[in-house]
Amino acid sequence: MNIWIKFAGWFQCRLATAPDPTDESRGVSGYAHALPNEPDFDRIIRFQPNFAIQRSHCQPIGVYVTNIWIDDGTLVENHPLSGASVDFIDNPKFESRNGILTEDGEEAIIPINIQIKNDCFLIQRKFDDNMNNPPATEEDFIKFNQLKASGVHIHPGTIGERTGIFNLGIIWKNRLSKLQADLQTTNDEIEISSIKARIKFLSEHSTLRLVSRFNARMLYSISLTGSFTFHDPNGHIQGKPAMNSDHNKPEDWSLEFWCGGWDADALSGYIEGYLGIPLVAGKNENLLNQEINEMIKDPAKRRL
Amino acid sequence: LDINDRIFILLRNNNLIKKIDEIKMIDTRQEIIYALNEAAEIEHGFMIQYLFAAMTMKKRLDEGITGEQQELIRKWESQILSVAREEMAHLGTVCNLLSAVGGPPHFKRPNFPQKATKYYPFDFILSRFSDESLYRFIRFELPKGEPIPSPPTSLHKSKLFDLFPITPDPLEYDYLGELYNKIRFGFNSISEDELFIGPKASQDFEEWSRRMKILRVIDRETANKAIDFIIEGGEGDPENREGSHYNTFLTMREELNSQVQNNFDPSRPVVLNPRTRTNHRDAPMDGTIIKNNDSKKVAELFNSCYEVSLLALSQLYTFGGESLGERNILRQSSRHLMTMVLRPIAEILTDMPITNDPNDGNAGPPFELYGELQLSTQKSNRWIILNERLESITSEIKDLIDSNKRFRFISESIPLIQNNIKQTLLAEEKL
Numbered sequence: 252m253n254i255w256i257k258f259a260g261w262f263q264c265r266l267a268t269a270p271d272p273t274d275e276s277r278g279v280s281g282y283a284h285a286l287p288n289e290p291d292f293d294r295i296i297r298f299q300p301n302f303a304i305q306r307s308h309c310q311p312i313g314v315y316v317t318n319i320w321i322d323d324g325t326l327v328e329n330h331p332l333s334g335a336s337v338d339f340i341d342n343p344k345f346e347s348r349n350g351i352l353t354e355d356g357e358e359a360i361i362p363i364n365i366q367i368k369n370d371c372f373l374i375q376r377k378f379d380d381n382m383n384n385p386p387a388t389e390e391d392f393i394k395f396n397q398l399k400a401s402g403v404h405i406h407p408g409t410i411g412e413r414t415g416i417f418n419l420g421i422i423w424k425n426r427l428s429k430l431q432a433d434l435q436t437t438n439d440e441i442e443i444s445s446i447k448a449r450i451k452f453l454s455e456h457s458t459l460r461l462v463s464r465f466n467a468r469m470l471y472s473i474s475l476t477g478s479f480t481f482h483d484p485n486g487h488i489q490g491k492p493a494m495n496s497d498h499n500k501p502e503d504w505s506l507e508f509w510c511g512g513w514d515a516d517a518l519s520g521y522i523e524g525y526l527g528i529p530l531v532a533g534k535n536e537n538l539l540n541q542e543i544n545e546m547i548k549d550p551a552k553r554r555l
Numbered sequence: 556l557d558i559n560d561r562i563f564i565l566l567r568n569n570n571l572i573k574k575i576d577e578i579k580m581i582d583t584r585q586e587i588i589y590a591l592n593e594a595a596e597i598e599h600g601f602m603i604q605y606l607f608a609a610m611t612m613k614k615r616l617d618e619g620i621t622g623e624q625q626e627l628i629r630k631w632e633s634q635i636l637s638v639a640r641e642e643m644a645h646l647g648t649v650c651n652l653l654s655a656v657g658g659p660p661h662f663k664r665p666n667f668p669q670k671a672t673k674y675y676p677f678d679f680i681l682s683r684f685s686d687e688s689l690y691r692f693i694r695f696e697l698p699k700g701e702p703i704p705s706p707p708t709s710l711h712k713s714k715l716f717d718l719f720p721i722t723p724d725p726l727e728y729d730y731l732g733e734l735y736n737k738i739r740f741g742f743n744s745i746s747e748d749e750l751f752i753g754p755k756a757s758q759d760f761e762e763w764s765r766r767m768k769i770l771r772v773i774d775r776e777t778a779n780k781a782i783d784f785i786i787e788g789g790e791g792d793p794e795n796r797e798g799s800h801y802n803t804f805l806t807m808r809e810e811l812n813s814q815v816q817n818n819f820d821p822s823r824p825v826v827l828n829p830r831t832r833t834n835h836r837d838a839p840m841d842g843t844i845i846k847n848n849d850s851k852k853v854a855e856l857f858n859s860c861y862e863v864s865l866l867a868l869s870q871l872y873t874f875g876g877e878s879l880g881e882r883n884i885l886r887q888s889s890r891h892l893m894t895m896v897l898r899p900i901a902e903i904l905t906d907m908p909i910t911n912d913p914n915d916g917n918a919g920p921p922f923e924l925y926g927e928l929q930l931s932t933q934k935s936n937r938w939i940i941l942n943e944r945l946e947s948i949t950s951e952i953k954d955l956i957d958s959n960k961r962f963r964f965i966s967e968s969i970p971l972i973q974n975n976i977k978q979t980l981l982a983e984e985k986l
Contacts, residue, residue, distance in 0.1 A: 274964045287622030351971045444622030
């Protein structure tokens with residue numbers, strides 16, 4: 252049996268763009284700039300609002316579980332995992348190094364270590380436990396290639412339907428008006444400079460290439476084979492990860508997702524994906540212990 | 556300098572040829588090659604001087620700038636880097652013009668500083684971003700017929716102008732456009748069949764990036780287009796200067812001067828003409844010696860990386876039998892070295908002290924060439940030498956990893972560039 256966990260939402264990645272060097276901290280030659288009231292760029296892909304630098308009047312950052320399916324195609328309504336937060340942990344970054352490692356649109360995300368959690372549930376799985384970044388050996392490069400995106404695909408319909416934004420230019424025009432109004436409400440010199448910088452950016456780019464970049468998405472499909480955490484004390488998943496034939500680690504999990512809807516003013520994009528976990532039927536350990544304790548206490552609950 | 560360069564300079568320095576005009580009309584292949592060599596050195600020299608100024612600009616609010624000034628500086632730096640990239644495209648196009656008439660590419664140039672008239676009609680100096688440097692840049696790109704800009708107001712304070720007073724005369728040609736028009740005359744006066752002996756395939760016309768295109772030259776028409784491209788990039792159209800280097804610097808200077816009342820200094824206190832060596836045979840004027848040991852190490856590393864990028868460019872433009880794949884990796888490696896290695900090291904340097912006394916100012920990228928740039932005649936040896944140089948840089952940089960977090964990133968990128976070259980060569984071998 253497999254469980255399919257769908258997730259979606261807005262992520263942020265504050266990074267300098269070509270022709271700036273990848274580690275440029277403020278952004279100079281490319282279109283992305285850290286504003287005067289913002290810290291340096293760190294290139295980290297953030298799925299959750301903590302530590303994201305949310306710019307005003309932009310889509311709120313946050314990636315969450317939206318749906319759960321099981322193998323027979325059943326969509327599980329009101330699953331306890333719905334709304335759980337999804338994250339790629341350990342500070343993942345798009346790795347291309349200005350084309351040294353990959354062509355544009357094929358950027359790998361490294362490291363991949365997906366996490367899904369809510370108050371009483373935690374799943375984590377790494378792509379691999381022994382991968383060097385940047386790749387150094389032939390084996391590293393083979394693994395690196397598995398993490399690359401399949402190139403840029405122009406899919407305005409899909410992105411528009413998922414995000415509700417079919418024309419980023421309109422969103423930017425509205426945002427521009429709001430920023431112009433904000434200018435009247437602050438006396439803070441640094442904030443004024445930051446707002447002015449965004450107004451200039453939105454005014455200059457609202458009809459150009461950067462708007463159409465919203466319609467592009469990059470597709471990823473990755474087998475997760477590394478170490479894992481599966482903490483489900485309340486048995487939400489109603490099963491345990493199926494183990495490989497050596498019983499030393501779970502079977503590979505399937506992670507597929509796309510990143511697109513890049514908003515160059517917000518420095519955020521949209522992600523949608525699925526985590527597929529092969530399961531075996533079985534009681535969760537905590538529930539099993541609970542049942543045993545109850546049987547010890549109450550002989551009537553003992554079954555032969 | 557090779558023998559041709561020496562003859563040309565000798566003729567000029569002995570007043571046998573005083574102005575480019577006096578080479579009469581350029582009407583022989585050799586004269587076209589001489590003039591294109593000079594054009595290549597000028598484009599190369601402009602590019603370096605622009606890059607140097609851009610790398611000296613302040614970035615952080617703790618460097619004594621306001622948020623608004625930070626944005627202004629970022630815009631200026633971006634504009635200067637864009638102009639420098641176009642100079643690189645001009646240099647590549649000049650190499651295509653050379654190749655079209657059978658000449659070799661020309662990446663040689665004397666070290667800094669250079670007084671006007673020794674080699675070129677302009678002073679060539681490495682100076683930080685300021686009103687004075689912008690004045691010089693405007694003068695470099697000044698179109699004929701446009702007024703000479705007013706001298707910098709801070710003239711009396713400047714060490715720069717003590718050493719290099721603003722004396723536009725004597726010039727061998729007053730405007731860069733004049734040099735290119737002389738070259739144009741040559742291309743139009745010799746018959747096409749006779750002149751264009753370079754193989755048509757020996758042209759670099761692949762797109763370097765969305766922002767940088769180099770023009771192919773295979774006949775008179777494309778040669779004229781290439782010359783127009785270079786002149787218009789610098790001067791713009793006589794009816795519309797917008798977007799030209801000249802106009803960019805002119806506007807930048809106006810913006811800078813409008814900030815003067817705010818006691819605004821947009822650049823780091825980088826010294827004039829920083830150097831790691833006291834003497835260069837080709838640059839007898841004094842530079843400012845980098846005496847702080849750490850800064851000197853970084854400056855030497857910068858010079859090594861700069862030379863390797865020139866070696867890769869020379870190999871790319873020599874067309875010595877490299878396959879398309881090999882040429883592509885040379886192009887990519889040069890680009891990656893410039894963006895991911897040279898620029899970060901230059902930025903690190905302008906934040907480092909020139910001596911052990913921080914009051915003496917900051918160091919900067921010296922762009923020194925310790926010897927003549929030489930390319931092996933054997934293709935296989937070129938690859939070996941390029942690989943060795945990259946390995947040596949990787950080893951040099953290891954000592955610096957702990958001194959600045961950016962060095963770790965740079966030290967990771969160089970072996971990746973090297974690996975791309977190795978993989979390409981392996982793939983080509985299999986073919």
